[in-house]
């Protein structure tokens with residue numbers, strides 16, 4: 001009976017709702033997630049050299065700053081760091097703690113500032129919606145349910161510390177693996193809002209996914225290996241674009257006219 005009560009308490013404590021109304025189960029604090037994101041970013045930065053191409057760096061920073069410049073609240077107070085990695089894989093990522101990484105290879109697929117904004121908007125949306133927290137929470141809930149219970153019941157319990165330690169070791173698993181279908185869908189739609197608010201034409205997201213589709217293949221990339229088919233995500237984006245055109249027009253009218261190319 002006690003176990004049931006504790007389970008229920010943990011569930012209630014961990015339950016939140018995403019922007020699009022989906023129930024979320026998050027056990028980690030924002031501070032813990034930031035720590036993991038920063039650690040993972042440091043690890044990647046050790047393994048992959050930065051791009052020395054000044055033009056590429058300037059363009060990526062310009063687009064990323066335009067996107068993060070639309071954020072409000074705690075996300076606006078985050079100091080977002082953007083880094084371009086010299087890596088031919090067409091990939092990008094954003095991590096809790098305000099870290100954004102873009103591979104030089106992505107620019108073969110995202111060829112305009114608007115297409116790049118669609119990617120960065122998508123990645124930042126994963127962070128805003130706390131998707132990494134959900135994935136970490138779910139994997140813990142399944143792996144170590146009993147430990148989890150005692151840890152959640154008492155954050156000062158040493159088991160809680162062990163969990164955090166495990167997370168550190170498994171940081172790549174926690175924050176860097178491709179996301180599932182629901183997370184991808186949310187990142188697409190929230191990302192579309194972000195690019196529109198920043199003054200990038202939302203229609204460019206459609207072109208981006210057509211480019212991705214043509215790039216195809218089994219290369220390891222967040223975009224090329226995830227579940228939603230390109231066709232279905234394009235359909236969903238096309239459905240949402242009319243409702244974000246007002247955001248886009250409002251942004252342009254208020255002087256948000258990015259010139260990053």
Ligand SMILES: [Zn+2]
Pocket residue numbers: 122123126179183184187222
């Ligand atoms: Zn994604």
